[in-house]
Amino acid sequence: MGSNSTSSAESNCNGTYLTFQYSLYATTYIFIFIPGLLANSVALWVLCRFISKKNKAIIFMINLSVADLAHVLSLPLRIYYYINRHWPFQRALCLLCFYLKYLNMYASIFFLTCISLQRCLFLLKPFRARNWKRRYDVAISAAVWIIVGTACLPLPILRSAGLANNSESCFADLGLQDITMASSIGMVTAAELGGFVLPVVIITYCTWKTRKSLQEFQDPPQNIKERKKALRMVLMCAVVFIVCFTPYHLNFPFFMMVKQRVFSNCSFIRNTLCFHIISLCLANLNCCLDPVVYYFMTSEFRDQFSEHGNLVIQSCLHCKDSTLEIRQRKENLQTISLECLDVPTQCDEMVI
Template identity: 70%
Template sequence: MANLDKYTETFKMGSNSTSTAEIYCNVTNVKFQYSLYATTYILIFIPGLLANSAALWVLCRFISKKNKAIIFMINLSVADLAHVLSLPLRIYYYISHHWPFQRALCLLCFYLKYLNMYASICFLTCISLQRCFFLLKPFRARDWKRRYDVGISAAIWIIVGTACLPFPILRSTDLNNNKSCFADLGYKQMNAVALVGMITVAELAGFVIPVIIIAWCTWKTTISLRQPPMAFQGISERQKALRMVFMCAAVFFICFTPYHINFIFYAMVKETIISSCPVVRIALYFHPFCLCLASLCCLLDPILYYFMASEFRDQLSRHGSSVTRSRLMSKESGSSMIG
């Protein structure tokens, strides 16, 4: 009886986020998502915090390397850290099913989730595009200024930060109920025209265009390996750039593609535009998994930083070995003159 009462209370707590289509199709999407979210965020928090903090410290040491997309990687790490630092509050809520803090803090954590997602998409796209462009146009890379990357990054934060505001705004219903948060937040109903417009902009700017750019960069970088290298650009430089672009593509497709495919149907289900029960069940079932995959970028992005650090280690080792050889040659020439 106690378990039944607890389940009933949980269902009521999530009823604000239950659409008419869910009620009609007899769908309750609260049976597994709490444990799924809590487990995923627990597994991500400590490794994500350590990896991104260490990456941020290492990347700042190489900030002068203007042709290595360092500025974009620093911003990507900051975006991941902002989301990682909000995970303890998410973990607490999904374990206790209770939100004891201010509603503004709930909406801020909710906002940081989507800010991290779309900022990561933009910075991954910039990293791929810059590495590919500098590989194909090495002379342009010499004239590139670091302030260009800083300006692009600032513009991304402003645009993405503004574009993500509708996510918490549309979920800020029932402000008197301060005990629910995150997955249990309600939805503000929108008219069909506004909803279609929002979905179209989100899908085009946040998914379709980045997919096209990253796919093009991967293809062009792969093609460049078949061409003869320039005098100052060895085959190893192209292979490292290809690894970087491939990793950006892998992070993008693993973490963000499932969410954006499911997002179209999920939004229409929540706004009761779609009422087909099979579609309703599938969209609601896969939504928690898609959000968990999106959070995995906090663990996969540091692999990019590892590749970058390995490039710098290779450069330092080559520089050190060349210095050693020059010293040995100078010693040998000096001893031969004495002899």
């Protein structure tokens, strides 16, 4: 649920209004925007156009890229707000950008989990992989979007109270509606168990089983290579998950308790809010780290990216060579023209 604004309980502690959040958020989003936009745009282009649809986890990768791209496209508005500390746009646009942030976070968590689980399952049960239909992945992806999209809807609703009081505030400066302790506990439990603990258990199990299968089975070199690729894929998903999403979910229960005025210690409140800001910045890094999963863990993606990347580079070099050639011809024509002006008789003989 991410806000870093102060509640009435927090305001009782001097210095809990963390002004560094504006510069930190703006710097983080500026750092993420260009690489995230380019990497996910290229990844989506390659995945949709050049990768065989029979490739393992391709549907999940496409959906993961779409989730990242949707959030990245909203970053310029966030950058504008944190630099100017003023929101001149519609209230609905603020809530939409707020919603996309958490939609991206939990969609990424679930699709990374799906990628890990599928690679592990297909590795351990290859016969099931042969009979697996692409429509199954499409159905699973649709279910993920419906579940995550519905589960994230309360987040902008709970934060819309701040917009009613101050239409120029958005994002970190939005207030949090008062909710009962029971509702708060239910929300934290659902977010932690469904959005963190369950995916952690699945990814950890997949990593362990994949590594174990590599050590136990004496397969031909081709099968060993496939198992190593699967292990790298699962490990990469685990790394992205740990780096981007673990800090936020470890701090989230304490953040909600601060919002519910459970704690009165000013130092603890300040540290919790500071860590919440940092954890949200780390959560945004998944937009840049997810394309690494596609590139380094999928040989077909890497081959297609290298091939078409080389074509683009060659085209640019060819255009550059053509431009230099045209420029050289112009200079030669100018030289001949000057010579014609100086010695017209010789020029007539050259023309003849």
